[in-house]
Amino acid sequence: MSSNTRLQHVGHQGNSGGTNLAELLGVLSLATDLGMGQPMEHMLRQCLIALRLSERMGLDESDRGVVYYTSLLAWVGCNVDAYEQAKWFGDEFVLKADARLVDFTGPAPAMRYMVGHFAAGKPVLERARLALAFLAGGHRDGEVMLENHWRAVDDLMLRLGLAQGVRDSVGQTFARWDGKGVPRGLGGEDILIPSRLVNLADVVEMFHRTAGLDAALTVAAQRAGTQFDPAVVEAFSGEAAALFAELDDVNCWDAVMTANPASDSRLTDDELDNVLEAFADFVDVKSPYTIGHSRGVADLSEDAARACGLNPSDVTLVRRAALVHDLTNHVHQSQVFRN
Numbered sequence: 001m002s003s004n005t006r007l008q009h010v011g012h013q014g015n016s017g018g019t020n021l022a023e024l025l026g027v028l029s030l031a032t033d034l035g036m037g038q039p040m041e042h043m044l045r046q047c048l049i050a051l052r053l054s055e056r057m058g059l060d061e062s063d064r065g066v067v068y069y070t071s072l073l074a075w076v077g078c079n080v081d082a083y084e085q086a087k088w089f090g091d092e093f094v095l096k097a098d099a100r101l102v103d104f105t106g107p108a109p110a111m112r113y114m115v116g117h118f119a120a121g122k123p124v125l126e127r128a129r130l131a132l133a134f135l136a137g138g139h140r141d142g143e144v145m146l147e148n149h150w151r152a153v154d155d156l157m158l159r160l161g162l163a164q165g166v167r168d169s170v171g172q173t174f175a176r177w178d179g180k181g182v183p184r185g186l187g188g189e190d191i192l193i194p195s196r197l198v199n200l201a202d203v204v205e206m207f208h209r210t211a212g213l214d215a216a217l218t219v220a221a222q223r224a225g226t227q228f229d230p231a232v233v234e235a236f237s238g239e240a241a242a243l244f245a246e247l248d249d250v251n252c253w254d255a256v257m258t259a260n261p262a263s264d265s266r267l268t269d270d271e272l273d274n275v276l277e278a279f280a281d282f283v284d285v286k287s288p289y290t291i292g293h294s295r296g297v298a299d300l301s302e303d304a305a306r307a308c309g310l311n312p313s314d315v316t317l318v319r320r321a322a323l324v325h326d327l328t329n330h331v332h333q334s335q336v337f338r339n
């Protein structure tokens with residue numbers, strides 16, 4: 001089943017098709033890709049790279065399960081604060097897409113990245129005014145962004161019943177081997193191995209897709225010991241050609257779903273409703289204008305479906321569809337601030 005077909009399938013009447021949590025997270029990862037300025041299946045391919053590396057490095061089944069779910073969830077928080085990103089930086093898609101191209105070792109690259117993207121697309125005077133406002137107190141927005149980012153993602157994982165190991169690993173998504181990431185000071189082998197694998201897989205997937213195998217090998221080597229765990233880089237470098245060739249030969253969606261090391265049981269109807277409500281609340285956090293929007297649409301749609309005389313299973317279908325109707329509608333937040 002292709003990714004697009006799967007997008008149409010989820011939320012289908014009842015759960016007789018037997019949807020499981022991994023499939024729903026797979027759909028969320030596709031939407032997350034779009035919000036990050038990446039093509040769909042970036043996170044699925046990242047998941048396969050991290051998972052296959054974890055097999056080659058001899059991680060046990062439990063750890064591979066954490067790698068699997070961490071890969072599918074690592075970046076979903078990047079869209080939680082899209083409104084604030086657009087407020088300060090203009091085009092948040094470009095901001096996030098460019099982040100993978102930058103080696104943030106040392107203060108200079110980070111400064112160039114910030115200055116290069118700050119109020120992008122606005123006139124010079126407007127950029128200067130926003131810069132002063134940012135320095136005068138807007139930087140607190142940045143702190144709040146990060147705080148809300150992790151609060152929203154962790155709340156989502158808690159509501160989905162994900163293991164503490166997954167929650168801890170996703171919480172280290174921005175950690176660096178040299179300890180200069182977030183959380184600040186967390187480095188080396190104190191970073192959970194799933195986070196170290198996903199960190200590398202994310203970047204090499206993009207470099208391989210956009211510039212080829214040599215570019216992926218080069219960026220891994222350049223950042224070994226700074227952003228990346230040198231042992232993970234070594235394992236990757238020895239297997240990279242075969243690993244990417246494997247990826248290019250498979251249907252990514254099917255490969256990820258069959259690679260799930262955990263034995264996900266099929267969700268009951270109540271569990272499916274719970275996941276879709278959690279997704280609805282999570283997606284609405286993207287903008288202060290949409291908080292509670294999806295639940296409101298679901299309530300209205302459910303009432304309308306009943307008023308139209310639909311049978312109970314169709315009423316359920318309408319409510320579920322309404323809960324996730326904005327999942328892939330990643331409004332370009334920068335447009336809010338353009339006029």
Ligand SMILES: [Fe+2]
Nearest residue numbers: 293297325326
């Ligand atoms: Fe909507």
